[in-house]
Amino acid sequence: MMVAAMVQRKYKFVAVALALCTGIFATGCVGLHNALSVPVERTTIVELDSWPKNAKPIRIALLSDIHVGNLVMRPERLRSIVDAVNAARPDIVLLAGDFVIGERREGTATRARDLAPLAGLHPPGGVFAVLGNHDHWTDAGAIQARLTHAGVRVLENDAVRRGAITIVGIGDRFSGHDDIARSWQRAASLGGIAVAFTHSPDVVPDLPKTMPVLFAGHTHCGQVVAPWIGPIGRYSRWHRLYDPKYRCGRVDEPGRVTIVTGGVGSGTLPMRFNAMPDWWLIELRARAPRASNTPTDT
Template sequence: MKTKISLAAALVCSFLASWAFWLEPASIRIVEHELTPNQWPSNCDGLRLAVLADLHVGSPFNGLDKLQQIVELTNQAHPDLILLAGDYVIQGVLGGSFVAPEDAAQLLAKLTASAGVYAVLGNHDWWLDPTRVAAAVETKGIRLLEDANQLIHTTINSAENDTPSQCQFNLVGISDYWEGAHDIDKALIGIDTTQPTLAFTHNPDIFPLIHEQVTLTIAGHTHGGQVYLPFIGRPIVPSAYGETYAIGTVAEQGTLTTKQLFVSPGIGTSILPVRFLVPPEISVLTLLSSAPDTP
């Protein structure tokens, strides 16, 4: 009897190890999220954003072939806008192999979206060489928004409305909270305050500092903790706020309005090549209008 129990325990442990160190880290999926940001306008109802966070190209199961697959899946989702939330490279992940940012950018250049592809840098990009990573991305036509902004114009084709609507909003990129200047005031200089504002950055720990005029903030960095244990939680999250900004949607009441944050669990791994109940994902956000219908 003891032998059977020991064998069963060994098989369970073997399966869990395979799941955490192989099956889940090697997987990739598109996950659709519907969000209703505060005061998101009706003419932008249905805007689709694809968020690629923490690619960590070169981490186990995340080489250039995998990046090619990620690019193809993202394009097949037909997003209006693609946001690259930093950490394109790796340093020191067990079993990983460094991939030059120039090689990764060669594939990222194949991403297509009607409103464009925009990027910020993550802490790993800063640790390698921010000038090099920025140049690799920008020379492939991807706009880097480091404490800068861009007014976006795009057409929304809604399934519920035969007439396409013209959508305008501010897109604000904020540099990494750990390593960048993360100058929010600079990032917001010159924006059209009559338009809604989306911000994206690498590290969600900046969220408490985000101005209330920002409709939605998008981030990565945490990898969702990489490991989630039922009834226990996420043992390790690289955040000063523990699990508060680890993954998914967070709303916080400000002085005048509610601020909203979305944190993608990302794609690659860091430190240890493990994911357990936090599968890699291409996050696709559909932003729904909070404005009442016009009679």
């Protein structure tokens, strides 16, 4: 009797262990499939009161967190993403940092070669980038050189004028490379409506009111988001990864619109749950006149 009970318990243990291993394997497969999926193209319109009369709308493509260096982001997949962006015909493309995976310098220059498909982007207003925390932790010089070779202009705490807007690239807050004062001085010297972009969205509370738009990445929209629990990874290097308020999507606040993309790659961990890869197509234009309720004379 005792032997039979022990055998039965052993079989139960094996069954539970097998079910657990099967669940982990299935979860990993789903997560990898999600990370490899075609990034969602999200669209929105940002209306600005300060938009000049008779100025045409400007369409901006926002991409972030390409993270070359693992099986999720190979040159072939990046090339297909570039083709999708070109098909949307944006006027300007902004790349909001984290071009590679890892935290060490070794091997970064080799991995950065996989950024070559970015040379296929051809918006009439240009392609601009800021660096992310992983870029600074690895080899910022090698990454910037590859971006320049691909025709991408890096704006680290710098600005450039394009028509009605001035594009302001702010350095990454998470790795301590942001200089808002310098960025704003460069923007103010050029005039136009300041449209800022950066890697980590946590700069938002410190931006001057004269920056009505901010685009960012970094968060991966949580990357692995468990039901009822939320994002699993919330800290890195003993620091909070991001303010949960700016985890994902469009955030409208008085005087400012913040848009945070989930990114097209997946970082070191090649999986995603409840946070699919995406990029944004944003149209900036004048605010439509409000309908008047005042009766007119006839």
